[in-house]
Amino acid sequence: MELSATAKVILGMLAARPRSGYEIKQLVDQSARFFWAASYGQIYPELKRLEQAGLVTGSEASQGARPRTIYKLAPAGKRAAREWIEQAPRTLELRDEGLLGLFFAGSINPARTPEIARERAAIAREKAAELRAIEAMVDGAAENGGPEAKPDSGSRAVLRYGIESSEWAAEWFERAAEDLERETSGARGAPRGR
Amino acid sequence: MELSATAKVILGMLAARPRSGYEIKQLVDQSARFFWAASYGQIYPELKRLEQAGLVTGSEASQGARPRTIYKLAPAGKRAAREWIEQAPRTLELRDEGLLGLFFAGSINPARTPEIARERAAIAREKAAELRAIEAMVDGAAENGGPEAKPDSGSRAVLRYGIESSEWAAEWFERAAEDLERETSGARGAPRGR
DNA sequence: ATCAGCATGTAAATGGTTACATGATTAT
DNA sequence: ATAATCATGTAACCATTTACATGCTGAT
DSSP: OOOOHHHHHHHHHHHHSOEEHHHHHHHIIIIITTTOOOOHHHHHHHHHHHHHTTSEEEEEOOBTTBOOEEEEEOHHHHHHHHHHHHSOOOOOOOOOHHHHHHHHHHHHOGGGHHHHHHHHHHHHHHHHHHHHHHHHHHHHHHHHSOTTSOOOHHHHHHHHHHHHHHHHHHHHHHHHHHHHHHHHHHOSSOTTOO | OOOOHHHHHHHHHHHHSOEEHHHHHHHIIIIITTTOOOOHHHHHHHHHHHHHTTSEEEEEOOBTTBOOEEEEEOHHHHHHHHHHHHSOOOOOOOOOHHHHHHHHHHHHOGGGHHHHHHHHHHHHHHHHHHHHHHHHHHHHHHHHSOTTSOOOHHHHHHHHHHHHHHHHHHHHHHHHHHHHHHHHHHSSOOTTOO
16 A cells, blocks of 8 residues: 555654644644644545555544544554555655755856855754754753653654754855855856866 | 746746756756756646746747747846845755654664664765766866856855765764664663564 | 634645657667 | 657646634633
8 A cells, every 4th residue: 555645644643652633733843844744634634544544543532522533553554654664765855945046046146146055054054943942842841741752762863863954054055155255256257167 | 926936947947048848857857856856747837827927938949840949038037037036045845755764763663763764874875976976977068068068156056065965964874873773772671672 | 701722624726746648850 | 660869748646735614622
């Protein structure tokens, strides 16, 4: 059975413990949003599909009149999750409009190129700061919080990856801005540069 | 006027010089494919939309019986491209199934986590090598090639970014694999064994 | 009483990929 | 002759976002 991307996120989220669709959305937004996104419009229908396919089982857990369904992995779902993890990941598809801008800046508006690189640096710095805040929150929760609080080593590693790669990118773009500035101001009729 | 993502790529590609839809697709695949993708199903319809909106103008350039249309930027298209470049880029949305796997590996199959990190490292190394090959090709073409060959500083910078960030990622994942291995083997009643 | 947040869902629109369809030209 | 590559396009499908719709519960 071919799992959709959303199905993989759901199975992954349910592997740790049973959750409602709402909880899954919150978790994706909080912990995985720097490399993955999912909307209600995907999560709720996919949960139903997965239930029909026998990969998850939902149980009613309404609180008073507020409806609530908590899903957990069925044995087939556990198998499917393991299989997915086992497979070699296909090559990464990246989509970055910022890089696209930098890529074309030279032919559209050369003078702006260094500035665009600087903007990218600022965005990367902001992202790093944001992720650092999440890390601090998670670490704080792990210290005083219940056993629910501590994330596993894989997700901690991914968070670290987000922080460190953003910092690396910020430095890289800053350096690139300087190089591009030198090229622009220096040469003139000699566009070959370098 | 709101430009679609595909429209931005097209305007960017036409900024350097006029091209056919086919050429745009080839160029995207060759030079931008590590951070952007576009299919014929997007490019051809979008070219027509852009022509109707007056941002590009197509001229027939058939060779014998083989049909061919070459598009170039109209003045309005130049303005639109400049505007887009001028705007601050929105925050980056990333989608990485490999990171997703690592993220969940801890709860789905902890013993495999280090190995998954190693696989990621291998993929990053491959990507770096691939991009290095492109760089060598581009540099070679610039030396002996015609005036068509040399890419502008922005796209050279983006290529360098692809190479260096992939190399950084490869090292990071290798280190992460070692850390995760130490964690796994060290602590725990480690019941599952492997 | 009011508001923030919990909780579920659907419909419409948009964006994007894949597969199909056609045929010409160039190199082997 | 045949294969590769040039060249254009459409249709069907799948993924994703956004907006809408509804109502409950807990805190202030």
